[in-house]
Amino acid sequence: MANMAAPCRLRFSTVPLPTRSPAPWSLGVKGRTSIDATSLRGGASRGVGAAACAAMLAACLPRTAAAQRCAARTSYTRCAAGDAPTLHVGLVGYGLVGQELMKQMVAAAPKLEEQIGVKLEIAAISKSKVMALLPPGSDGWDESKEEPADLEKLGKYVVDAAASSGGRAIIVDNTASDGPAEVYEAWLLAGADVATPNKRAGSGPFPRYEKIMAASQKTGARFLYEATVGAGLPVLGPLQALLRAGDEVESVEGIFSGTLSYIFNTWKPGVKFSDVVKEAKEKGFTEPDPRDDLGGTDVQRKVTILAREIGLTIELDDVPVKSLVPDKLQSWEPPSGKKLGDAFVEAVSMLASPHFGQELTAYDDEMDALLQEAEAANEVLRFVGAVDVKAGKASVKLGRYPKDHPFASTQFADNICAVSSKWYTPRPLVVQGPGAGAAVTAAGVFSNVMEVMNGMR
The missing domain is CATH 3.40.50.720 (NAD(P)-binding Rossmann-like Domain)
Known part of the structure; x- marks a missing residue:
């Protein structure tokens, strides 16, 4: 993504729990004006008589916040009992x-x-x-x-x-x-x-x-x-708000796997890739089947969701992915009685063990070569998903980024999402924070x- 040296950035070190909805188009009964009153849920329509009773009851009560809320509702019985x-x-x-x-x-x-x-x-x-x-x-x-x-x-x-x-x-x-x-x-x-x-x-x-x-x-x-x-990051909500407000999204790109973010933030020269995968599993960052992470399926799903949110009619298989799962584990099944995730990590460790010959240790060797090439160019490796709205396409791949790129600033298991649009250009809107x-x-x-x-x- 071009021109990302100084993005508009929202960072989240903790997860906010908002008390207001970012999607005012569907806030429950109050927002559904097109539905017949008799079909509204939540006791919103009990007839004129009940509404009048509720109003008179509210006028006699102290004007506390709870009383004011009762006055706005139409269930006389519930308000009289003081129930929420x-x-x-x-x-x-x-x-x-x-x-x-x-x-x-x-x-x-x-x-x-x-x-x-x-x-x-x-x-x-x-x-x-x-x-x-x-x-x-x-x-x-x-x-x-x-x-x-x-x-x-x-x-x-x-x-x-x-x-x-x-x-x-x-x-x-x-x-x-x-x-x-x-x-x-x-x-x-x-x-x-x-x-x-x-x-x-x-x-x-x-x-x-x-x-x-x-x-x-x-x-x-x-x-x-x-x-x-x-x-827990606000990604879809702000994207929906931009689209409803009339912005035109051009592209969305980001690191959407907390697992792969952790792996590539932690992995350094001299450390085996398989050891970092094992550590990620032990810390609870991986999906139940770690191949959903390493194979890019998890990111592929998230990119598909984002693409559909923007308006693309796209299927999961339309999003090409470069898998990080060794060929010998693509169709692997766990031994009977063993948990899939634990057994997979054991299998990865076996592949990386020198006791299994050069063919199997090539898994770590090939990954190490990619890391060394990136380091030599003063770049980092990041597993990124992207949606190109103009082209109508999406993709998931392992890419190299300069060390001053926003994607290089992620820490631990951060997710980061960069949205380029008519309003956010040349600097994208960037949301970054814990993603796993x-x-x-x-x-x-x-x-x-x-x-x-x-x-x-």
Whole structure:
């Protein structure tokens, strides 16, 4: 990307948890003026009589912030009881990100109810094979409620809970699999918002992607996916805002893998590439299958999401990728009974071991040669994804950049995204900050959850 010596830069050392939505086009009931009043969710339409009762009740109450919020709502019963509206949450996926998100929500719920006037209720949790449909007041997994996982049943349970309370439903998919993405359309059509860091829907088959977007537009339920690109960094939100405001994006380029960012920020001459890969896995930076990182599939998915956001009709396979996975591990399968990620790192270490002959040690040797060439030219190696809007193309590759280039300034597991547009030229808009880890990913998802809460105020 040209002219990047002095970009307009936004740096994030921690993940912000905004209390205002960056997408005012769909803030819940207040923004959906085209939908008939009788179809609005969240108890927004209870008839003129209920509205009048609520107004009279509010006039008699002290004008506290909570009372003012009640005055703006139309449910006489709820306001009279002093209850806040409830966002009922269904969690799909209860691994590192799912459990971290649960902790963040439970810890923040009392303060958010006080500040925003909306309750958070964990209504259901699903693991890969079992789920628990929870009673009100639950704050975690309940073994006594275990039953076989059924995502359609889970969605109905959460939607019904919201309907009963006059609140709102949201399903949060914390997995990295296609299964839940297949149900997004049904959840949205049922009126549940969907928030996710799962890249499968945004980068999967375009017809499915279109159906998901159409379902969201039809019902007003929101499909929120900020954490699919940049983890907790605000990448998609600002990009959407620029486009809606009338800017014309010319290109987007960046380091979108926290894993590969860590690897290439850490890897120095004299250190084996395979050892750095092993360290990244041990620190928890890699995808469940590290080949999604090293093979560029993770970045390929994020670039596809960005390209579609800008308006390109593109499939995942349309994005060429130069894989970093050794040929001998391209179709490799883990031994029975071993975790895929751990077994893969062991296989990489074996490939790099001198005990396996020159053919296998060539993996580290070839990578070391690339690093030495870059160092000799005073450059760095970076694994970068790019979208060229004018050409209608996207790509993922290992590139060399001068040491004064913004991409050379990344640290640890930073992500960095540079947007060049009609307004941001010759200097691009640059967003940089932590791009990997359960905490920042969960925080990115939580920010989407809070967008929905803000729409319920």
